[in-house]
Amino acid sequence: MKKLCVILMGICALSLATLAQAEADPKLWAVVKEAFFPKRDIQEVDFLKIDAPRRAESGAQVPVTLTYDKAAANGVVIKKLYVIVDANPIQLASTYHLTDQLNGFQMATRIRQETDSFVRLIGETADGKLYMAKREIRAAGGCGGTVDNNEAEVRAAAGKIKMNVAAPDMGQPATVTFNIKHVMRTGLQRDLVSQGYVPAFYINKTTFTYNGKELMTVDVGVGTSEDPYMKFSFIPDAPGKLEVVATDNEGKRFTHSVDVSS
Incomplete structure (x- = not known):
């Protein structure tokens, strides 16, 4: 516990320095890596990639x-992908648990950034080997600030899901577009009137299945943007039903399904 506190204090100190510099600070990574992947080697590779604007x-x-x-991975099978934003107060934005039905992985989504930062995609194999891609992105103000929401409206809208699948040919990639209405409060925002911190309230997990078999589970963090959006592909081998189950940090459960046919 003492070691973890020291690591977190180091991250906070370096984050403040990064804010002062107003540019991505490569020195943060050594501290973040020690917090999440202590004493483990991570290899930078070309088969992982982050595409994003230079300035958001x-x-x-x-x-x-x-x-x-x-x-392009030469037999390296990634089972888990971590999205880490070095300079965010909470660095782990999301974790993707992959299955063979995805046949690789490409995900369009949206994240929060508090300041300029390196964003990292860390892949892990079943035997614990780690691989990485990184991207420097300039952005600001995504995690804190103030909120002035109508609480009743926020609660009533939370969990409403839109999902569709582009009509596929069986055995070929089918594109899924998923969006869930949710305010995704980080716990770092302040109430506009009281100036007190507003408690975290966010989607924390989404699980996609096709004909009862898991496609992908996403551990969602507060580094994911409001109204989480995901666009990805999978390969259906027969007509069937795509289902998603989402939960939030208060234990609420939201479900949706769509029929898939050629």
Whole structure:
């Protein structure tokens, strides 16, 4: 516990320095890596990739496309992908648990950034080997600030899901677009009137299945933008039903399904 506190204090100190410099600070990574992957080697590779604007229009909605090119990986099978934003107060934005039905992975989504930072995509194999891609992105103000929401409206809207699948040919990639209405409060925002911190309230997990078999589970963090959005592909081998189950940090459960046919 003492060691973890020292690590977190180091991250906070370096984050403040980064804010002062107003540019991505590569020195943060040594501290973040020790917190999440202590004493483990991580190899930078080309088969993982992050596509994103050099400068985002809004730190609250930073568009990124995350790619694991299985064909280019020379037999390296990634089972888990971590998205880490070095300079965020809470660095782990999300974790993707992959299955063979995805046949590789490409995910368009949106993340939060509090300040300029390196964003990292860390891939892990079943035997614990780690691989990485990184991207420097300039953005600001995505994690904190103030909120002035109508609480009743926020609660009533939370969990409403839109999902569709582009009509596929069986055995070929089918594109899924998923969006869930949710305010995704980080716990670092202040109430506009009282100036007190507003408690965290966010989607924490989404699980996608096709005909009862798991496609992907996403551990969602507060580094994910409001109204989480995901666009990805999978390969259906027969007509069937795509289902998603989402939960939030208060234990609420939201479900949706769509029929898939050629």
